Structures are given as C-alpha cells and as structure tokens.
Amino acid sequence: VAATSRSGSLRSYVLGRIAFAPVFLLILLTLLFVLLRVMPGDPVVAALGDRISADEIQQRREAVGLDDPILVQYGRYLADVARGDLGTPVTDPRPVTRIIADRFPATFELTMVALVLAVGIGVLGGALGARFRDGPLDVVVRLFAIVTYAAPVFWLGILAQLVFAVRWGILPTGNRMSSRIEFESPTGFYVLDGILTRDPELLVTALRHLVLPGMTLGLVISGVFVRMVRVNMLQTLRSDYVEAAHARGVSGPRVLFRHAFKNALVPVVTMMGLQFALLLGGAILTETTFSWPGLGTALVEFINTRDYVAVQGIVTFFAILVVGVSLLIDIINGLIDPRVRY
Amino acid sequence: MTAPTSSPIARATSRIEHALRPWRRANPVAKALVIIGFLITAGFGFLAAFPDVVAPYGESQYRFVVGTQDDPDAIGFDCLEDPGCEQIARREAPGPDARFGTTAARFDVLSRVIRGARVAFAIVLLSTALAMGIGVPLGLISGYRGGRIDRVLVTVMDAVYVIPGLLLAIIVAFVLQAFFDPGLASASVAVGVVYVPQYYRVIRNHTLSVKEELFVEAARAMGAPPRTIIFRYVFFNVVQSVPVIFTLNAADAVLTLAALGFLGYGVPFPRAEWGLDVSQAISDVVAGFWWTALYPGLAILLLVTGLTLLGEGLNDIINPLLRVRGYRGRVRGGRA
Numbered sequence: 021v022a023a024t025s026r027s028g029s030l031r032s033y034v035l036g037r038i039a040f041a042p043v044f045l046l047i048l049l050t051l052l053f054v055l056l057r058v059m060p061g062d063p064v065v066a067a068l069g070d071r072i073s074a075d076e077i078q079q080r081r082e083a084v085g086l087d088d089p090i091l092v093q094y095g096r097y098l099a100d101v102a103r104g105d106l107g108t109p110v111t112d113p114r115p116v117t118r119i120i121a122d123r124f125p126a127t128f129e130l131t132m133v134a135l136v137l138a139v140g141i142g143v144l145g146g147a148l149g150a151r152f153r154d155g156p157l158d159v160v161v162r163l164f165a166i167v168t169y170a171a172p173v174f175w176l177g178i179l180a181q182l183v184f185a186v187r188w189g190i191l192p193t194g195n196r197m198s199s200r201i202e203f204e205s206p207t208g209f210y211v212l213d214g215i216l217t218r219d220p221e222l223l224v225t226a227l228r229h230l231v232l233p234g235m236t237l238g239l240v241i242s243g244v245f246v247r248m249v250r251v252n253m254l255q256t257l258r259s260d261y262v263e264a265a266h267a268r269g270v271s272g273p274r275v276l277f278r279h280a281f282k283n284a285l286v287p288v289v290t291m292m293g294l295q296f297a298l299l300l301g302g303a304i305l306t307e308t309t310f311s312w313p314g315l316g317t318a319l320v321e322f323i324n325t326r327d328y329v330a331v332q333g334i335v336t337f338f339a340i341l342v343v344g345v346s347l348l349i350d351i352i353n354g355l356i357d358p359r360v361r362y
Numbered sequence: 363m364t365a366p367t368s369s370p371i372a373r374a375t376s377r378i379e380h381a382l383r384p385w386r387r388a389n390p391v392a393k394a395l396v397i398i399g400f401l402i403t404a405g406f407g408f409l410a411a412f413p414d415v416v417a418p419y420g421e422s423q424y425r426f427v428v429g430t431q432d433d434p435d436a437i438g439f440d441c442l443e444d445p446g447c448e449q450i451a452r453r454e455a456p457g458p459d460a461r462f463g464t465t466a467a468r469f470d471v472l473s474r475v476i477r478g479a480r481v482a483f484a485i486v487l488l489s490t491a492l493a494m495g496i497g498v499p500l501g502l503i504s505g506y507r508g509g510r511i512d513r514v515l516v517t518v519m520d521a522v523y524v525i526p527g528l529l530l531a532i533i534v535a536f537v538l539q540a541f542f543d544p545g546l547a548s549a550s551v552a553v554g555v556v557y558v559p560q561y562y563r564v565i566r567n568h569t570l571s572v573k574e575e576l577f578v579e580a581a582r583a584m585g586a587p588p589r590t591i592i593f594r595y596v597f598f599n600v601v602q603s604v605p606v607i608f609t610l611n612a613a614d615a616v617l618t619l620a621a622l623g624f625l626g627y628g629v630p631f632p633r634a635e636w637g638l639d640v641s642q643a644i645s646d647v648v649a650g651f652w653w654t655a656l657y658p659g660l661a662i663l664l665l666v667t668g669l670t671l672l673g674e675g676l677n678d679i680i681n682p683l684l685r686v687r688g689y690r691g692r693v694r695g696g697r698a
Contacts, residue, residue, distance in 0.1 A: 048521045055533060059540040066540075154391050162395075166674070170666035172617060174624045175640050175659030182647045182655070193648065301528030305621055309644075320625060323536050335533060342524050 033354045041347045048339045049101060053094055056332050062086070063328040067110040080110060084329060101336060109322065109330035116333030119318060125208035126196055127314035130237065131303050133230055137238030138295075142245020143285075149246070150253030150284075151276055161246060168243035173302050177236040177309035184232060194310035196229050233310040237302050244298060248291050252284040259283075286357045289349065296345050300338065388679040396675030402668025406661075409476050410483035417476040422632035424450050424468035453646070456653050463653035465639075466646060467632070471653055475661045477634040482665060484546060485629075486615045489554030490608060497561025502600065504562070505569025506592050515562070523559035527614070528621050530556050535627040549628045553618050557611045564607055568600045575599075606680060609673030613666045620662045636662045 064080045072080075081087055084107070085096060100107065106116035114122075149161030185193040192198065196210055201222060205213050211230070214223025256262060257280050265275045304316035311317070315334060322330040385393070409416060449468055456463040462471035504515040522530070535544075535552040542548050572578065573596060581591050622628035623637025631638060636658040643655035 044517070044521065047517055048524070051518070051521050052533070055537060059537050154389060159391060166667055166670045167663065170613070170617070170663050170670060172620050172624070172637065172640070172659055172662050174621070174637075175655065175662065178640065178644060178647050178655045179652075179659070182650075182652055186648060186650055297524070297526035297529075301526045301621070304528060304532075305624065308625060319532075323532065323627075331533075331536065335529070338529060339525070342526070346524060 030354055034351050037347055037350045037354070041343055045340065045343045046098070048343065049098065049336060050094075052332070052335055052339060053097055056328060056335070057090065057093075059328065063326075064110055066326040066328065084108075084110070097332075101340075106333035106336055107329050109327050109333070111322070111325050111327045112330065116330055116337070119330070120315065120334065120337050122208065123313060123315045123318045125210075126312055127303055127307065127316060129196075129209055129211060129230060130233055130306065130312060130314060131299050133234030134237035134241060134302070134306075135299060137235065138242040138245050141238070141242035142249050142288075145242075145246040146249025146251075147253055147276065147281065147284075149250040150257060151272075153254065161250065165243040165246040165250070168239055169247075170243075171240055172305075173237060173240040174305045174309045176240060177233065177306055180232050180236050181310070191232050192229050194229075194233075194312065196226065196313055198225050198229070201225055233306050233312055236309075237299075237306040241295065241298055241302055244295060245288070248288050249284065252287045253280060256280040256284040286353075289356065290353055292349050296349075297342065300342075384679050392675050392678040395671045396679070399668045399671025399673075399675055402664055403672055406479045406665045406668065407483065409479035411480075413477045413480055417470075417473040419450070419470040419473040421474060421477040421634035422467075422469060423473070453651055453654075455651075462657045463651075465642065465654045467642075469632075471639075471657050474634040474639055475636070475657050478636045478639065478658060478661060479665070481546070481629060481633060481635045482616055482619065482662075485550045485553060485619050486612050488546070488550035489615055489619075490557065490612060492550060492554035493557035493611070494561050494604070494608075497558045498565050498601075498604070500558075501562040501565030502569055502592050502596060505566040506573050506588065506596060512566075516566070519559040519562050522555075523563075527556040527618060531618050531622055532625065532627060535622055539627075544627070544630045546629060549619065549622060552622060552627070553615050556618060557615065560607060560611060561604070564603050565600055568603050569596055572596050572599045606673060606677050609669055609676060613669035613673060616662060616666050616669065 062077075062081070063086065064077050064084065068077070068080070085093060088096070104117065106120070108115045109119070112119065145161045145164060149158045152158050181193050184191045203213070203217075203222065206216065207213055210226035211223065214220075214226050257276075262275055262280050265279050266272075270279070303314065304319065306312065307314045307316035308320055315337075319331065319334045322334065450464055450470060451459070452464065452468050453466055454460050454464040456471075460470050460472065462475060464470055465474075500515060500519075504512045525533075531552045534555050535548065538544075538548040538551060578591060578595055581595050586595075619628060619635070620637030620640070623635045623639075624641045626638075626641065628638060629635045631642070639658035640655050640662075643651075643658075646652075646654045
C-alpha cells in the first residue's frame with residue numbers, strides 16, 4: 021500500500037536527480053578547471069618547448085585561446101563542453117573527442133571483463149563467507165578479500181606477465197591485438213568485431229589479449245565486492261523475515277539464495293558508484309602495465325608530454341563519465357529500493 | 363560494579379577494564395586479525411624507524427664501500443684505483459650475497475625494500491596529517507554551523523570525492539610538478555588531497571549528532587563562544603572516529619603512493635619507493651628476472667594487508683552492530 025502511494029515520489033526523486041546532475045557536473049568541472057589552471061607557465065611552451073618557433077607558439081596560443089582573460093577561457097571551456105567539444109591537444113592534431121572515440125572501446129572492453137569477473141567472485145565469495153560466518157571458509161574468504169585488495173594491480177599484472185607470457189608463453193604480454201593481424205576495426209570493440217566479422221582468428225586473438233589484463237584487474241577489485249556482499253549478507257541474514265523463513269522450516273540454502281540474496285544485493289548496487297572509481301583508477305594502472313591502448317594510457321602519455329589541453333579534455337570526459345554513472349546508479353537504486361526515495 | 367568509595371587505583375583499573383571491554387568481548391577471529399595486523403604494521407614501522415640496523419646497503423648504493431675518508435656518504439667520487447670500490451653485481455639472482463638479488467642499476471633489492479618502508483611511512487603520515495588538518499576542522503565547522511557554509515562545503519567535498527582517487531592524485535601531482543621538484547612533500551600532498559573528503563564527511567556527520575547533545579546545549583547556555591564549543595566540547599567527542607578511518611585510509615594511501623610511484627609521478631628515482639621499484643623492474647620481467655619486481659610489490663601487499671587487518675579488526679570490535687548478534691540470532695561474544 022505504501023509503495024503505491026509513493027509512486028509519485030519516485031518520479032520526483034528521479035527528476036530531482038536528473039536536475040541535480042548538471043549542477044554537480046558544473047561544480048566538478050569548475051574544480052578541475054581551477055586545479056589545472058593554477059599551473060604557471062605556458063602550456064604550449066611546456067608541451068612543445070623549443071621545438072617550434074616563437075611565431076608558431078603565438079599561433080598555437082591564439083588557437084587554444086590562451087591570451088584571453090581567465091574568465092573568458094572558463095566560459096568558453098564550459099560552452100565547449102556543453103557542445104561536446106573537449107578541445108584539441110597541443111601535441112596531437114586530432115581533437116580530444118576523436119582520441120576518446122579511438123581509445124575508449126579498449127578501456128570499456130577491459131573494464132567490463134574485470135567487472136564481470138569481480139562481481140562473480142564477489143557474489144560467490146561473499147555469500148559463502150556470510151553463510152559460514154567465522155568458520156574456516158569465512159576466514160579464507162575474508163583473507164582473500166583483504167589480500168586481493170592489498171595487491172597492487174600493476175605488480176600482479178607484471179607477475180602474471182612473467183608467469184603466463186614469459187615463462188610459459190601461453191598468453192601475450194600485452195597490447196590488444198597481435199601485430200600479425202592487420203584489420204580495420206569497424207566498431208573499435210575488437211571482441212565485437214571478431215563476432216560481427218565471423219573471423220574466429222580475430223575473435224580468439226582479441227580474447228587471448230584480454231585474458232591477463234582482465235583477470236588482473238578483476239581479481240584486484242573483486243576483494244571489495246566480496247567484502248561488500250559478505251557484510252550485506254550478514255546483515256540481511258540477521259533480519260526478521262529471514263528468521264521467520266527459518267522458523268517456517270525453509271531449508272538453509274533456499275533462505276540464502278531465494279530470500280536473503282536479492283536484498284543483500286541492493287546495497288551492492290549503491291556501492292557500485294564507488295567501485296566505478298576504483299575500476300577507473302585500476303584501469304589506468306592495468307593499461308600502463310599491459311601497454312593496453314585505452315584512455316588510461318592516453319592520459320599517461322599526455323601527462324608525460326605535459327600536454328595540458330589534452331589532459332584537461334580527457335579528465336573532463338572522466339568527470340562526465342563519473343557523474344553519468346552515479347546518476348544512473350541513483351536512479352536504479354530509486355527503482356529497486358523504495359527506502360532511498362525519502 | 364565499582365563502589366563509590368573505591369581508591370584512585372581501583373577507579374583507574376576499572377576505567378581501563380571498561381575501555382578494554384569491547385576487546386575482551388570481541389570474537390577470537392577479530393582479535394586474531396587485529397593482532398596479526400598490528401604485528402605486520404609494527405614490523406614495517408621498525409624497518410622505517412631503523413633501516414640502517416637491518417639493511418645491508420644504502421638505498422642507491424652500487425658499490426660495496428661508500429664514500430671517502432673525508433666524506434663517508436659521497437657516492438659519486440672517482441675511486442677506480444681504490445680496491446674497496448668494487449661494484450655490486452648487476453642483476454644478480456637472490457643468493458647468499460644478496461638475499462633478494464640486485465637490480466640493473468646494481469642496487470641491492472633487500473636494502474631497497476627495507477628502506478622503502480621509511481618513504482611509505484613518511485608519506486602516509488604526512489599525507490594523513492594534511493588530510494586530517496584540512497578535513498577535520500572543515501567538518502567541525504560545517505557540521506556545527508550548518509546553513510550555507512555547510513551546503514557549499516558538502517557539495518565541493520562530494521565533487522572531490524567522486525573523482526577517482528588515483529586520478530585526483532595524478533592530476534594534483536601533475537599540477538605540482540609545475541611548482542616544485544618532485545619529492546616527499548609533493549607526493550604527500552598528491553596522496554593527501556584524496557583523503558580530505560573522507561575525514562570531512564565522517565567528522566561533519568558525527569558533529570551533527572554531537573551538537574544536539576545536552577552538554578553542548580549546556581555549554582551554549584552558559585555562554586561559551588562557538589570556537590570553544592567546537593574545539594573543546596565537540597572535538598573531543600568526535601575524534602574517536604578518526605583512528606579507524608586512519609588505519610583504513612593509511613592502507614589505501616600506501617597503494618595510492620605506490621601507484622603514483624609506478625606511473626612515475628611519485629618520489630623520483632633513486633629514492634627507494636616500492637611502486638617506483640616495480641616500474642623499474644618492468645624491463646627485467648620481459649627478460650625473466652623476477653626478483654626485482656617481486657619483492658617491492660610483496661612489501662606493498664604485506665603492509666597494506668597489515669593495515670587493513672588492523673583497521674577492519676578495530677572496526678569490528680568498536681562497531682557493536684556486527685559484534686553482539688551472529689547469524690540466526692546466536693549470541694556472540696557474550697562471555698563477559
């Protein structure tokens with residue numbers, strides 16, 4: 021009864037979230053602009069140094085609009101972002117949006133594989149740990165969660181390369197595709213390409229390259245999922261309706277999987293927003309370790325060339341991504357959990 | 363239990379008893395975790411405090427004998443004719459001479475792992491001090507004052523909080539490069555900024571509830587100025603939540619520092635920093651030299667595990683929700 025009377029508030033909750041997201045993004049972008057703009061010196065000179073003449077430097081400066089007052093630059097930055105323009109790097113003729121379009125599919129493939137693996141391990145390990153609380157299995161699960169969280173992802177990646185690629189030679193050390201295969205990727209997603217073009221060699225090669233980076237990143241973030249599912253499961257198992265189910269004589273596994281499970285997963289979705297941050301950070305490191313040509317390596321490359329325009333563009337994209345994902349998660353949460361709508 | 367007429371010693375004992383009660387009631391697994399975590403952390407703490415006692419060589423020592431008679435620490439002096447100047451072997455596998463092997467730069471891996479503890483501890487402490495120094499006062503003021511300041515601070519902190527920690531640290535390190543030479547200080551700032559919102563949030567929320575307490579009301583009624591109320595009455599009630607956040611954040615900070623070091627934005631070579639050492643080892647791995655990458659990474663793993671065990675265990679013990687009732691209503695830890 022209460023749920024139907026609150027259906028109006030679901031709409032206002034969702035609309036409120038959608039209305040707040042741009043405000044939040046604006047604050048975030050302002051923060052990033054201020055942060056990246058306090059740097060002294062000239063970004064064009066910083067990136068290109070004395071490789072180009074003074075005239076050219078001036079031309080570039082004007083092209084980027086660096087001679088305008090800071091407030092004008094700020095306004096233009098926001099207007100550009102609103103139009104979907106993230107600027108053009110100083111060291112690269114392609115606009116940042118083009119670079120993102122080229123590089124993002126790689127990051128997406130990697131993070132999806134990692135996420136699926138992490139959620140799988142998390143749900144299984146967390147449920148088992150909670151079910152056998154304080155037993156030996158629970159201790160193993162908890163230790164697994166802590167140790168995987170504690171393992172630096174780049175180190176685990178290097179060890180994986182050492183064992184699987186260098187010692188045993190069964191998997192490639194890095195990159196997305198073997199250099200022997202030449203192809204124009206229609207979608208940018210190599211696994212998808214392999215399926216669409218019905219090219220088994222392409223598909224297998226793409227998957228083989230995904231195994232080590234995907235497993236490494238997935239394993240490292242799985243610890244957090246295990247811990248979250250376990251704690252939520254413990255709390256759910258303690259709730260009245262679970263006890264009632266036990267009292268009615270419902271079997272143990274049935275209570276665990278039919279009654280407790282769904283409710284235990286609700287907070288996991290809530291926490292997903294934070295895990296997204298972890299995933300993104302992990303992706304930057306994993307990509308660097310495996311020379312994976314994604315957005316993380318692009319960011320690192322531009323930082324190393326001190327191309328601040330490109331760095332700002334990519335970071336802006338990350339910010340939009342973060343706000344978008346947290347909006348999505350808020351809405352999903354509102355849909356599945358009536359309590360958050362208050 | 364204590365009689366009102368008891369002696370000061372008995373009162374003190376009962377106070378300690380009271381403080382230790384959660385510990386004694388905690389389940390044995392939680393206790394074991396805390397003890398293991400403490401031992402690991404303390405072990406690394408010892409290495410950080412007294413590296414010279416344990417480490418056979420200096421952090422960037424590549425010769426068996428360092429320095430001249432005049433300057434014992436001099437590294438770069440020309441000693442081609444000096445017989446004591448024999449260089450440490452390059453990329454030597456772990457053995458009796460070098461327990462963890464040596465690197466391509468002729469550094470002793472064991473010594474660098476040991477000396478890396480000091481860098482890790484220094485940066486974690488500095489960055490946490492920074493995060494606390496900003497987050498705690500802002501949280502107190504924001505929570506106590508409320509109103510517009512609170513709303514603005516909450517939104518800004520939320521904005522900082524949603525930026526993935528490593529990304530934020532990278533951006534800050536990138537910006538700081540323009541001002542300072544990279545080193546301990548700038549690495550600490552880059553790592554510390556990430557944790558400001560966490561201290562802010564916890565302290566603010568705690569302040570919100572403490573400021574409604576009767577004793578704060580009483581202080582206000584007696585005419586105590588806001589500053590006194592915030593920093594004397596509220597502060598000491600709110601700081602209790604800091605230690606647990608500290609241990610958990612410290613674990614995370616070690617990882618963030620290592621990640622920065624790995625990407626090359628942390629402390630510069632040749633400082634002994636574990637993340638940096640792993641990144642230096644990438645080329646070794648392709649050639650099959652495993653020891654240069656394995657040991658520094660293992661040190662990160664161990665220290666983070668230790669800190670996490672400590673923090674998690676303390677959290678379990680202090681947080682009574684998880685302590686008292688177990689699965690299916692079995693009473694746990696009710697032995698006292």
